[in-house]
Amino acid sequence: MSLLSSRSVSILPTLLALSSGSLTVLGFAPFSWFPIAAMALAVFYQSLTDASPRAGFWRGWWFGVGLLGFGVFWIRISLNEFGNMDAWVAHLLMALFIAAMALYYGFTGWLVCKLNKGPYWVGPLLLFPGIYVCFEWLRGWLFTGFPWLNLGYTQIDGPLAGYAPIAGVYGVSLLVALSGGLLWGLVQWPPRPRMAAGIGFGAIWLAGVGLQQVNWTQPAGASFRASVLQANIPQSVKWAPDAGVTIAQAYLELTKDHLASDLIVWPETALPDFLDQVRDPLITPLAERAHEEGVEIVLGIPVMDRATGRYYNGLLSIGGREDLYAKRHLVPFGEFMPFRQWLGPLVEMFEVPMSDFSRGANLRPLLQVGPRLAGVSICYEDAFPNEVVQALPEAQFLINVSNDAWFGDSLAPHQHLEIARMRALENGRFMVRATNTGISAIIDDRGRLIATVPSFVRAGVAAEVWPLQGLTPYAIVRNWLAIGLALAMIVAGLLIGMLRLGRKDGDGEQAPPVSSPRHPAHAILKF
Incomplete structure (x- = not known):
């Protein structure tokens, strides 16, 4: 392979990450194409496969640049038109802000690639969703917080909204990221795991429809x-x-x-x-x-x-x-x-x-x-x-x-x-x-x-507005349920990876990597 061809191949995952971040914006209002969020996360995870932690960081950072660059470019308007800044200063500060916020996604990519040592399903189903949501939550309060474009908001008009009264927006984000991992498995896994991924995806989304029928609070008087x-x-x-x-x-x-x-x-x-x-x-x-x-x-x-x-x-x-x-x-x-x-x-x-x-x-x-x-x-x-x-x-x-x-x-x-x-x-x-x-x-x-x-x-x-009383499950447990689940998924992924490494050391046999030719479906999106 020529040097030019090699460079072209190596840059493709980065372009994939950037594109997936940009497309995620279409899941938010005013577009509200809620299915695209899970699909974009599947593409983002694909860009991280076979990547070193260093490469994972930069691919995650470019995902964040795509998401925030298209999603919050409006910050420039307040700086330039109403903050009386010169246009070039407003654009520079907006770019610096986006670059800084994209670091959360960079560390997401780095940590996924660093910790992903388990079987082929651990990365997309445990580590990726858990790490993504933990950094999303961190972005929501660190340095006063910037909780804009949380993934869960894309689902306000979709089936996964049924989970919001239970686990809040971060819980919905966790399910979107998990759905992205399952969609990735539908493309990349062998037939039997692929069928399991499809069943899991369908169960999550159908359960959301059922939860939307529940009345969590009750009237507290006349409207x-x-x-x-x-x-x-x-x-x-x-x-x-x-x-x-x-x-x-x-x-x-x-x-x-x-x-x-x-x-x-x-x-x-x-x-x-x-x-x-x-x-x-x-x-x-x-x-x-x-x-x-x-x-x-x-x-x-x-x-x-x-x-x-x-x-x-x-x-x-x-x-x-x-x-x-x-x-x-x-x-x-x-x-x-x-x-x-x-x-x-x-x-x-x-x-x-x-x-x-x-x-x-x-x-x-x-x-x-x-x-x-x-x-x-x-x-x-x-x-x-x-x-x-x-x-x-x-x-x-x-x-x-x-x-x-x-x-x-x-x-x-x-x-x-x-x-x-x-x-x-x-x-x-x-x-x-x-x-x-x-x-x-x-x-x-x-x-x-x-x-x-x-x-x-x-x-x-x-x-007409109805005064209501009672508490949703989210109002009781708040963000602890979603973040607790995310952390538990990360810990479970680490433990499974450690057990797998222990077996390797014990019998000398190495399990095939996620992108191994023994899993031919991986060739579809492998770069």
């Missing part, structure tokens, strides 16, 4: 009518000094159209002025009108503590009574600047309005909304399942407010809505979700959209 308002205020004018009156008027007009509802929800920082500045001219009269009409209003507003000079991203409930929640999980470089003393001049490049929020002191994400308690999240907080679930069992429904205008007309608003739907499904609660420019929605306890306002439309929408 009420909820409205979400979306004023579609352009991000470019939202924080302009003279925009406050115009913005308030837009929401007041939408509110008048929905006074027949029991609950009206405005988006995150719907009012761009601090609460104490608008309390007398706006909030107090609005609360009195809401009380007269018998409606509760929940609105996003920044809150200043004049004694300390700190300000918070707040969610205010008015009407029957007043309550306030301050955002606890802030967005790095968007709502606060981490490592300010070390980053120095780089911090000055971020000219993001209201980018020095303080973290709220609420112990749990609960808000009193009239006679009911709601589990609340502000924007990015709903991406953290372990934080949203803290509102249970008291919360009878969920509220999320957001401002995805930061990311323009991109994949971000669709992906964020998909995340919100998963939170409703995991916790067995309706969610009322209001956003500035879209996509606003009312979501039922099965994660289904029952009313929406499309992006970049000024409108409101109303639907």
Whole structure:
């Protein structure tokens, strides 16, 4: 084989990894081709077969570059168009962020190749799914976390969604990765193991359909009518000094159209002025009108503590009574600047309005909304399942407010809505979700959209919401079940590999490697 041909063959697995990562994006909203996620993971695993740990690291890294490069390229929009950065700086920082996040997938590939010493089925069925999900979970909390594009979100409209109320999004991710391993076995294994792989794949997906028929929570009283308002205020004018009156008027007009509802929800920082500045001219009269009409209003507003000079991203409930929640999980470089003393001049490049929020002191994400308690999240907080679930069992429904205008007309608003739907499904609660420019929605306890306002439309929408009680299995065990299973799979894979190596040492006979010619089906995708 010539040198050029040899190089072409050696680069093919890397291209395979990059392509599989890129194709995985099609499983997420707005595309929502949920079967492609498992197929892409099968291709990713194929790129790791016969690879050294070093090669596995780079193939995993390229998978991450493909997934994140196509999946979260919208980060550039907030940096360039609304963060007032030069385009080249925004693109550079976005590329560095993607390269850094792709390291999680690089270490996934490295560890799979490093530990895969067992029989042919251990890698795809134990080590690969377990390691993939453990690193996905690690990415969700390390250095404040970036839990975007978790594999389980691709299944919100598929059969595997039935497992979400039991094991959460990480449990669904584990089953997608396991399904990818089984699909790989359908292509690569001899006839009998191939049949077993097909049966296993079918059983997992059919069981998911059955689980979707289970009602995990029960009504806690009569339904009420909820409205979400979306004023579609352009991000470019939202924080302009003279925009406050115009913005308030837009929401007041939408509110008048929905006074027949029991609950009206405005988006995150719907009012761009601090609460104490608008309390007398706006909030107090609005609360009195809401009380007269018998409606509760929940609105996003920044809150200043004049004694300390700190300000918070707040969610205010008015009407029957007043309550306030301050955002606890802030967005790095968007709502606060981490490592300010070390980053120095780089911090000055971020000219993001209201980018020095303080973290709220609420112990749990609960808000009193009239006679009911709601589990609340502000924007990015709903991406953290372990934080949203803290509102249970008291919360009878969920509220999320957001401002995805930061990311323009991109994949971000669709992906964020998909995340919100998963939170409703995991916790067995309706969610009322209001956003500035879209996509606003009312979501039922099965994660289904029952009313929406499309992006970049000024409108409101109303639907019946049922307060619910009880706990899903996920609300009890949280992420421990999924991560515990993932770790158990890794340990089992290691033990089986050690036993296999022990047998080799004992009898001197070596079992054929996964890609051995004694398994002719492997030649189909072997490079």
